[in-house]
Every structure is written in C-alpha cells, then in structure tokens.
Amino acid sequence: MHNLLAFLTKHYHWLVFLVLEAVSGMMLFQYNSYQGSVWISSANAVAGKVYECQAALEQFLSLVSRNEQLTTNNIYLEQEVSRLRQMLYDQNVDTTELQRREMEVLDQYEWIPAKIVSNSVNQPNNLITIDKGLDDGVEPDMGVACGTGLVGVVYQSSAHYAIVIPLLNSRSRISCTVRGRNYFGYVTWNGGDPMECFVEDIPRHARFEKGDWIETSGFSAIFPAGISVGEITDILDSPDGMSYRLKVRLSTDFCTLRDVCVISDKTIAERVRLEESVRDSLEAQ
Secondary structure, eight states, rough: OHHHHHHHHTTTTHHHHHHHHHHHHHHHHHHHHHHHHHHHHHHHHHHHHHHHHHHHHHHHHHHHHHHHHHHHHHHHHHHHHHHHHHHHHHOOOOHHHHHHHHHHHHHEEEEEEEEEEEEEEESOOOOEEEEEOOTTTTTTOOOEEETTEEEEEEEOOOOOOEEEESBBBEEEOEEETTTTTTOOEEEEESOOOEEEEEEEETTTTTEEEEOOOOEOOOOOSSOTOOOOOEEEEEEEEEETSEEEEEEEEESOTTTTEEEEEEETTHHHHHHHHHHHHHHHHHHHH
C-alpha cells in the first residue's frame, strides 16, 4: 500500500493529465455534432473490423470439425460407389435389394476420425503418428484411410496415440486389385517419390491399360474393398518376367495429409477366431 501511494504521489501529474484528456475528449465528441459523427463512424468501423476478424477466426476453427466430417463422408461414399459398381457388374437385381445389401456391407465398419500429429515421407520406412489410441477404439492391424484414398495400417497403439505404417514404408504390403478387372496384386513402395508406388504380381494374362485405377481388394481382414490407391501410369515387367509390375500415381498426397479415418471392422474378431480355429485344427492333424 505504501508503494502504491508513493507511486501515485510521484506520478500524479500524469494521472491528472490523462483524466483531463478523457474529460476534454468526451466533451468534444458530445457537444460537437461533426466530431461526434466522426467518432461514431470510426467506432463502428473498428467494431466492424473486430467482428469480421472474430467471424474469420470462428470459421477457421470450424474447419477442423468440417475436415473430419468430409474425410469420413468421402471414404463412406467411395465405399458405396465401389460396392454398387461391383454388384451391378456381378448381377442384375432390383434397386431395393441392391441398396439393402450395400448397407449391410457398410454397416459392419466403424470409421474413427483422427488427426496426424507426426509424419515423414523421405525415409525408407516412414511412420505416421495419429492422435487416437486404445481409449478411442484404435487397435493394431486396423486399416487407415483418408478422403482421397488408402493411407496404411495401425502398427502399435497406446492409450491416446497410435503408430501407423503408411504405404510409404518398405515393409508395407497391402492387397489390391485393378478396378473393374478383378486382377489382384499387392502394393509396395521402394523409396523415392512419395507420390508413386508399385503393384506387384499382376498375372501376365491380365488385361488393363494406363489410366486404370488400383483399389483395395477386400481380401484381407484390414481393408474393405474399393478404397482408392492410385492410377496406373506405366506397365513394367517383374524382375523374373513372370508377372507385371505396375507403376501407380498415388491418390493420397502424404506430404499434405492431416485428417484420416481408422477403419474398425465389427466382424473381425469373429473372423480371426474362425481362422485361428481352422489353423489349429490343421496343425493338430
């Protein structure tokens, strides 16, 4: 208290000056119409600018949730289009039956939105860290995708984070197919360009061309069929000459990747138990 009084005593002339300035300004704007109108218009302009900045900030913050929704919706729509295309190709059924079967397939999956907190694209074995873990239902061996296509597979999970092995990893092997052709292989990446990968083991009798699309085959317990991988840009021979090796331009840009979805298959536990039971039975014979 003593220090405060000493400060006010020492600098009281500045305080008197500020008070007189405030009183004179108030009298100037209150009793002079021109200065008052200038004050009001200036204050309105400043307030409008503040509100504009506030609205821009709120819109920017809302983009976070919108990006998550768009990522989930894009993956869902991609799955729906793929399933509808395959069903129409396989057989002719009425629209009601087609829709019912499509929804049954999609309902077995749960999409868990997540954000990337760490990512690399220039290493031989790149890894991605996401902000969802065991507490959010993310477990090892779950697939990860984004709104534009395939991302990778969950490798390890903690309570709140998970490590993903992306396509841009030399250990990544994901089953895929040529869209609409039903020829199968697997996706690999050997380093270099983060926008290019290769599809191995496409049979020699397969018929396809540059510009065809590669997508997940659905022949694993990790990914459903129909998630985009990329577009065929070149057709090469495998080292042994027994199959084709396809160069693919990835549909996912890992350099700008921010929002992803972890794919949880509700039926995977039952499938794993059945497969383990069959393996144990065969080993016992």
